[in-house]
Amino acid sequence: MAGPEKNSEFLAEFLDDYFAESEEHLAGARRGLLALEHFVHQSNIDRASLDGLFRSFHSLKGISGMVGVRAAERLAHQMESYLRALRDWQATLSPEGMDALIAGAGLLEKIISEHRAHAPITDPSQLMARLDAIISEARNNRPVDNSTTGSVSTEPDPLRTSLQALAIGDGKNVWRFDFVPKPELSARGINVNYIRAGLQQVGELMHAAPRVTPEGGIAFEFLVSTSEEITSFPDLFDDGVTYARQVLLPAGGAATVDVDVAAAPVEPMTASYQALSSRASNMVRVDLARLDELMRMVGDLVISRSRLDERVKHLEAALPAPEWRPLQETSLAMERQLRDLREGVMRVRMVPIGEIFERMQFVVRDLAREYEKQVKLELSGHQTEIDKFLVERLMDPILHLVRNAVSHGIEAPNERTALGKPREGTIALRASAAAETIVIEMEDDGRGVDAEQVIARACAMGIGIRGRGAGAGARGSGVGAESISGPREYEKLTEAKIEKAENIDSAELLELICAPGFSTRAEADRASGRGVGMNVVSNTIRGLGGTLELKTEAGKGTLFRIQLPLTLAIADALIVQAGHHRFAVPQASVREVIQIDASEIKILENNDVIVYRGAALPLLRLTRLFGLPEDQREYFHAFIVGSGLNTVGIAVDRILGQREIVVRVINDPLIQVAGVAGATELGDGRAVLILDAAALARPAEGRRIAAHNNGLPRPSNKSVESRTDA
Template identity: 30%
Template sequence: MTLGSSAHKAVKDFLAEAEEITDQLGSELADLADRADSGDFNPDLLNSIFRGAHSLKGLAGMFGFSEISELSHNMENLLDWLRLGKLKLEPPVISVLFESHELLNSIIRSLADQKPDTHADGIAACVARINACLSPPEQQPEASPLLQLGLSERVLASLTEYEEHRLLDNYDRGRNIFRIHTSFDLTTFDVDLSLVSEKLKSCGEIISTLPSTDGTMDTSIDFDLLYGTTGEAEELEQLVENYSINIVLLGKKPLAEPETIPPEPNLSLPVVSPAEQTMAPPPASINPPPAPAGGDDSSSAKSMSRTVRVDIGKLDDLMNIVGELVLAHSSIASLATRMRNEGFSRMAIELGKSAKGLERKLTDLQKGVMEIRMIPVGQLYEKMSRIVRKISREQGKKVELKFHGAETELDKLIVEDISDPMMHIIRNAIDHGIEPPEQRLALGKDEKGTITIASYSKGNHVVIEVQDDGGGIDVQKIKTKALQKGLVHDVGTVSDKEALDFIFLPGFSTTDQISEVSGRGVGMDVVRNNITSISGMVDIETSQGAGTRFIITLPITLAIIKVLIISCAGRTYALPITSVLESLILHERDIKSVERKEVIQLRETTLPLLRLDAFFGIGRQERRPDEFYVVVVGVAEKRLGIVVDDLLGQQDIVIKSLGESFKKFRGISGAADLGDQRTILVLDVGGMIAEAMKSGT
């Protein structure tokens, strides 16, 4: 079925909103599973997950996506039983919730990719598992323990099923149950009630907020709050000493053992259910906006959010336009220079001034568009967190994930492109790196393994490190496997660093059995290819028995970049200036040969060389010049000297993709228009360094 433009836009809007909801659901489900292990979780978290499933159900129903609506509806039922205490949060239930979330993600992704519907069987199986969890609970014949609290029939009749469950839960956990009577002035009760609620939530849970018949409605309004806490009445009186409060202890369930449950900061919101909204006004914001001039206190129609969701494709188009303007500016500046040289001094000077002003504004515009595209890598970390929790449970391993540098920013498209390589590296770390708990204990390690993801800026690049404290990579085993495959003839000549590079070769693995976790059709060769395709590099550091670190170095953006224009054998190329360290003028006599590789001595180090014409197999009409330029480039800690004929200057360019058919050509990241009807190739420094190190070109 072909969608009209309006229908297509509606579907895109739905997918954007649905992705936000499912991302949030995934993070909250992971938090819920972690807290369930400790036997204690925040009921607000469960409520938030329930609301997310409910919102997704309504959104999908509105747009006619019945599969998503059906699955999220059943998920909502399961979550509702958990909220009401009809179901315990146990591993089988958590597993069903994760399965439902993963299936929702899969359906939404299929819609985004416009793939045919193939999820009917999966949905039916998932719904069956949900229904199996929703078996009726055993009837409890004994009287409700709430009768011991001395609550009036009016209050008991006013409680919702959820509030009754929260009251029972607090009672069963041996907490003090208080009735807190509050009285507020009619003109400020909304703000005062909100402030009191926030203070009380800092050390307990507000179970219910009910209007009270005490007091006079002429000047004041009264509320009764049912409140559960581990604290005592004296502490509560000090907490809300500035307000008219009356605190009465209703009771608590005696515990066989001393109280060990710590106070829970920010445990729950004041519960005023939709059914009770006629009984009590909802608490207002702590800092309400000022009333409009003229005394009109009606609510504003303006949106509270100042965020606009923009398709990344529109930003790409905008960036291309900026790039074209940059090229137009270059032409104008060049024309001004030519006019000045030919004697049109006054006109040339005026044109040159205008070109300078245009350049400043273009720089500001370029910077603004770039900032819009930048997002914190912390958004990527949230996805990795869900993967770690899910896989570690499947593997029966205990893994803790630590983050550093979540605020570091990268281009949105680079973050998307790095997601799959990062996911595969983390899968490998859990599957092959982190040992099972019993093995770690036998080795004297903590039974819980640790994966640390850190990111930081380094010059014009961003470095992302993924480190685990597992068993490390057996370098000797890699060398043996390389010998068996005929990749080397003498392992004694292969350094540990060179051996680690073998794992990036297609089909190379030291694992005898491919697991469901890391062996899913993606090898480390694809990881490296995906990273180099965005002008990045990946390195490995490992220590036997102590763990492995993957170091990924990425450019901050691939949109508009400044490049060095070079020429070699009559061809013109562009080198990203962020990778250029310096340039040298050398002669053939300066070149040495070490192990059949051309090198030069640069200060205290040996610098490998790459002849650009030989790398691309370009035939020369003339012999190579005796004097030439060497452009020293570097990514991360790796350095390479690229031998070229001439340096033609610097220029801002917009990189354009060359399409799928050119992806197999290493060392090329795209093409660019120079503004004078010439199109040149933009070199991929990371790919060239990797290829040169591997082949010794």
């Protein structure tokens, strides 16, 4: 007999399966709802969309009942009832009904999440009552007799078979009733509505549809499930109804059959869910923690292979060439095989980013209604695959960007018309992958970011700004640059000094927008105004080893670009040396590696600058950033990181080579160092720090890191410095 611990372990695994299946059914429901919305106020609803939604909510009801999540079970049943009314032509899809279905899907997700977190469960009674009122009103507004209306199909209905199998699997009896309308029956008041009402007293009406008889007439077919042990319905024969008990064939036969109750007794059958699918599933659900463990083991193999490679190199001088070459070939073969294994494990962890994009359609829909705007969402690249770990953590950043685009960016329809724009605004979500990097873009065609308003708001909130100077003459030399802080000082500025809004670049503007507590809204609403959204976006992207860029043009729109590594576990890296110390630089963040002659370095306001591709490029020496001993050298190597105005060169003494490294993230805040993303181990057993190239490339971040690592006071987080425009 299984003990309590064994039962507890089984229950935990069972709940994990429930949560995973719920996510799948909810994802299918969201897709179905988006397709169904096009049929509002239409009588001819796409049957495939309706059947898919019905199956999703029916499955959610069943599995929620199995694990005891009664709130989800009740709500899913009520939503199923509305879908059944739509399918049986008892109701027409109304805007109120569509809103209730979307709200129900969101509430189902919330209830399941609350159950998972052991939090208090939200009561769905209010939404259920709303759905019930919509169903009742729709039925009251339908014609009394619709026996001669509706589309007729002679094709077998897969939903009928699926529902029949589910009901029998739940231990219920399923009966099929056929009604053929006739003039003499109609004269007695017996029509399809009369029969439907009578069958609803027998049990749960699962399915109703018209069909063409062999003689060319019209008949109506009903499926009714009941828990009662009823053997016959003799009174229905007088009303022109024939009936038969439904059973499933034993395993090996997937069809449902009609049994004539007068000719043969009904034998009990074991429910076979082969009726739900004619082919076996080729999918295996795996816990993400197991994949994490598998990736960790692959990482250990990578480190062991590096150690083997080091030993093989040391043996080159001690062994004859005929004996050493086979060792080298074996080591190289292991390297190729490990790379294939690593890529295979990574592919298993990959999921489409469409999981996030699809949810944004509901966000845009709700916010557009709330702000009385017309907005369409365009999706591209939603099949792009990234690590499941990244998908879960990208939800909030993308959600904040989309919310801001609707609330701040897209103008009201009348305002857009006055500006010569289409009344309907556009938000585009795009995703693409290149090598080891994924790029996600969120672009809108709204009003753009008002730099002057951002600066004014920053000053009013006491966030300091160090500009480039009031006029063009000060630009590039630093002359006239001054610190602006506080609302009183801002009010004293002349119009000429407000030209800082024209001189500020996108990187500096992004720093202001992402400052903690910053918001251009005086009052908060559901979508924005609390000053935490963009700060969350920035911190999350940085924490994932990525970069966030902003491009905006007044009156034209705004573009946010997120660049992230495809995975955070194992990466290719350049091994560099600076001040007798070795560092690893993720190769995905390096644009180019160049060699610099010491005589080519120019000093501009105590900053090193070189000419790179015909333009000035700021140069940061790694030895100075980390306070390491510096040797006089005739030449340096530098790796170029960043993009646009954030492009910088990081100077090092030497480039030692390229390695596949295992990323060990430093989570302890007591030992975290600015500019360091983590650590790794090379083949010789020594630990090597992994540089955060994105942090080094950010404006003024290099100076902050240098000040911090050399024991100097660190600049305030409220100070946003601009790099000298050389």
